[in-house]
Amino acid sequence: EPEVTQTPSHQVTQMGQEVILRCVPISNHLYFYWYRQILGQKVEFLVSFYNNEISEKSEIFDDQFSVERPDGSNFTLKIRSTKLEDSAMYFCASLAFFGQGTRLTVV
């Protein structure tokens, strides 16, 4: 069964540093997504990506965030100058299928 793969599973970073979260979506899917879940809260939409460009983004997805698909298979979320409140689980999704998530802790 095809699956979405995310790396790393855990990331600890210092406040102000940049992080890149990586995802390998399901290969024949066209829509990819990033979602965020702050501990104990609901899953929130960040951004959708279609045909190698952003199709929709939420108000959370400000200039601190960027996405790209650098090589046709990987799909990355970059967070610049991380803040404590960026600590969360970040999920990549192909349509409705989610990766196992990356738990980001900003210290």
Added chain:
Amino acid sequence: AQKVTQAQTEISVVEKEDVTLDCVYETRDTTYYLFWYKQPPSGELVFLIRRNSFDEQNEISGRYSWNFQKSTSSFNFTITASQVVDSAVYFCALNDYKLSFGAGTTVTVRA
């Protein structure tokens, strides 16, 4: 605007009891999809079911069953004969090119 409401924050049952999770949604779209996900303590989101708005037939998969009622905008989920392994947070979600999630219901099944 899309909205999903899961009114039950937490449910605690004893093993073998049935548990029903409520989900009510709001949308202006005539075509949409509804989903249920399970999030065990390990944190991943496990896809359970997808139902499109034109298919109101109830579905059963093992101990899981779903009741979709368009007239009341509800898509409820029942776990029959619950087991300890069913302990998790369950999310209902609505799709319009992206998923809008409810707040989740934490189910605890005690042995």
